[in-house]
Amino acid sequence: MPCSNVSNSGVLLQFASRIAVNAGEKNLPPLHLWQPQKIVDIDLSIDHQGQWFHQGDPFIRTELVRLFSTLLRLEADGNYYLITPNEKVLVKVAEVPFLIVAADVTTQADKPVIQLATNVSDTFTLDTEHPLRVITQANGEPRPYVLVRDGLEARILPQVFYQLVELAQMREEHQQTCLYLTSAGAEFQLGCFD
Structure with a gap:
């Protein structure tokens, strides 16, 4: 399935807002219930040292990394994605997340x-x-x-x-x-x- 390329850094904040609304309050969100078909690529990656990056810039806010980590899923295609009810965002992982x-x-x-x-x-x-x-x-x-x-x-x-x-x-x-x-x-x- 093709990925849409999004370069606007505002998309990351919009995505974080959608995640915050859809995430569970205390437990992990119900990722097993979410099966979105739309794939988005906003150039997210995790390096060998566990550092998260967006378009080559490291994440500074640890709360955002924690939030995103709760939505991470490894799928059968071998790729990692951040999952929401409406879309999944490709995350390139160097080794393990x-x-x-x-x-x-x-x-x-x-x-x-x-x-x-x-x-x-x-x-x-x-x-x-x-x-x-x-x-x-x-x-x-x-x-x-x-x-x-x-x-x-x-x-x-x-x-x-x-x-x-x-x-x-x-x-x-x-x-x-x-x-x-x-x-x-x-x-x-x-x-x-x-």
Whole structure:
């Protein structure tokens, strides 16, 4: 489906106004109910560091980034869109849309529970609904991700990942030492080494 190109910066403010009217008050908006066919391209993007841009200029207002982040959806075509009842706005995402910027560990029933926070103020528990996965890059460095919601992932920043590694337990498997992290009764492998 073709995208209409819009260069007027006022369109961004109009779009934000429509979002504010259509968004839920306390919870996330009901994106699953909205299936707009009209696609708009106003040159929105998110870089590798989670910074949002409009026509190459970084967003300054964190409230606007938070608002837009609640309307973000990854669709079957592999593209990210901001969804409203009437239209969807293409968002070019360099890697994943969010970053994990903090982790807090508590215990419940003598079991560790890890709460994670994103750069757009989402907070959630690392568990089976929000699993962690680690990709080993070509240089051998781990690249950890966690599912935030509805197919949207966050990359875990290195300082947070190192905090999680310190909480992990070692286990010998297939002549390797593997690190496992437990949270809310779920177990996640962080990686293995010789």
